[in-house]
Amino acid sequence: MALGKNYEGQNCSLARALELVGERWTLLVVRDAFYGVRRYGDFLAHLDIPRAVLADRLATLVEAGILQRHRYQNSPPRDEYLLTDRGIELWSVIYPLMRWGERHFATGEPLRTFRHAACGTEIDPASRCPACGHVDVPPGDVESHTGPGIPAQPRQDPVSVALRQHPHRLLQPLF
Amino acid sequence: MALGKNYEGQNCSLARALELVGERWTLLVVRDAFYGVRRYGDFLAHLDIPRAVLADRLATLVEAGILQRHRYQNSPPRDEYLLTDRGIELWSVIYPLMRWGERHFATGEPLRTFRHAACGTEIDPASRCPACGHVDVPPGDVESHTGPGIPAQPRQDPVSVALRQHPHRLLQPLF
């Protein structure tokens, strides 16, 4: 979606945003980055995405300044992908979309809930904390909890297991 | 994206939402619906979308309960596509994404601003009205205004012309 035949006729900021973030898989990669996924292999295992597509999406996101690549060890050389501030701002899109999908297309109870780390209250679809009145709770103050709708046979990849294990603060590394 | 090879492994509400709303063009169709576009031909002219793709997207959105089809005249029989409540709730995704794109990838000034109809103040990226303190301004209370960044050679299709002509309340028909 990004190159070649894009939305160039639409001189609208929504169209420009969608050129970057509207491609298949892209928003799920960004969601995983909020969950603390940072390495190629972990995105791969958690998303069941073709390897070539993942490599392409990561490169596009880095180029767009949504992720940044960071060398976290030298031997062997390994990089991790971290959300930039620009990427972190996408929480205000991802979270409402998640809640919208949950309200209208959920099959049973939610699999995951998001709570205000400071007070433990579930955050509303507009990112407000009903308890402490905090509006626009930033993702760094959000804790992901396993929800009541967790399936009988949950996924066994390391990322899914770690996410189930215990409440986890967004943006913090999973491992 | 919707059928066949979908995100079925991802039992996450974001993935389910993206199966519907994450396909190419879909969110732009919904945006146009907020602008008051209602007829096949108007979507077509404003979006420069292949006819077959538009027909497919409209059918998918109707099936998902995001748009509803409404017969507005009988001879000749003509239908219009209107946002349902479920569709209207997508404003909380579309508006933040638009503002995010504008902040980070805009070329100059915004083409369009969104004001609180009650007080005329521009609505912030989290859908709050800074003037009257209204949080979560619903799209029906939002007026679209032509912004300062309007290009020298703007589009000449009827929808673009009507949108430029005068401030326009979201969800109200354009014509």
Next chain:
DNA sequence: TAGCCTCGGTTCGTTCACCGAACTGAGAGG
């Protein structure tokens, strides 16, 4: 009644992105 127009699609051949399986290469570690 014939001819033409509009609207809302469908059809069809080409192009392009996605898919998944196999392969590659750098760098441990034994």
Next chain:
DNA sequence: CCTCTCAGTTCGGTGAACGAACCGAGGCTA
């Protein structure tokens, strides 16, 4: 030297998007 892991790249096959042409229902005009 052999094997393993990690992070990709390569490649043949398939499905979706593209755009131009076609179609049919139902006016309008004469």
